[in-house]
Amino acid sequence: MKNANNNMQLDGIDKKILRALMKDARTPILEIARGVGISGAAIHQRLRKLEKSGLISGSKFMINPKVLGYTTMAYIGIYLDKAMSNPEAVKQLKQIPEVLECHYTTGNWSIFIKVLCKDNEHLMQVLNKDIQSISGISRTETFISLNQQIDRQIEI
């Protein structure tokens, strides 16, 4: 994981390039070039520089999981036994495909995860069968997301 690089300085053209591609990763480079008034080759050079800096970490197609029947998203705070090492717990959580995010956090919990399930029953199975069966996990607290109202990236 790359760390902060405070030498990173984006000018207006870099920002326009990034904003276009963050909105639609398949925007043609030449279209961006026409938009900002420089050549396609120059955009390429800038993109290479941005990649080398680590700012760009790739591009992804976004899919809407609801269409596949995944309608239940939940956050789960996990308490670990003192004996259980956090990295070992994470290793086990990685094996559960429904776990999409996993954080070490300050506060009550040792670990905080986001899961995506088809429905409440599926969520219950993931909790009872997959998560609770990891030895070292003593207790969990679940928050179901009834509705996600904001979902965006940082502003450039």
Place this chain on the structure above:
Amino acid sequence: MKNANNNMQLDGIDKKILRALMKDARTPILEIARGVGISGAAIHQRLRKLEKSGLISGSKFMINPKVLGYTTMAYIGIYLDKAMSNPEAVKQLKQIPEVLECHYTTGNWSIFIKVLCKDNEHLMQVLNKDIQSISGISRTETFISLNQQIDRQIEI
């Protein structure tokens, strides 16, 4: 927001197309075509079908906020006064660029958000100046993500 469409059925080729594009949205269609052994035109047709179904919701360049100095991510549970309508609170939260996600959740909190800040001081300012100053927000509970260990999309 699209809802579940249980008529959606993906065959192996659809899955290969989606997996390639979910990993790298700029993968050339013809490269995928060669990979799965059908023509580019056929991939195009399938992508149109997938778009029409709502499964594909676009493509995004992912950037690594750490490189811009955004090193503090936190989740915040928000308690709202009974008088405050949730939609109004969300509207106000949308004005805060550091707020990247916002959910209605079951459990203790009315609203649950994810924020991304440059450092702890910046987080404190967002909490005290931007969030707490929204009338109707009575109390918050903050969990700082010390480290994100898993970050992925659903498996296709």
Place this chain on the structure above:
DNA sequence: CCTGAAACCCCGTGATG
């Protein structure tokens, strides 16, 4: 840090089986 040109490759569609 930029440009223009060249070579190569891809896109998206329409006709068709």
Place this chain on the structure above:
DNA sequence: CATCACGGGGTTTCAGG
């Protein structure tokens, strides 16, 4: 649901200022 063919355009790299 697939294919081929095609015109238009995009990508990428190079030498050069």
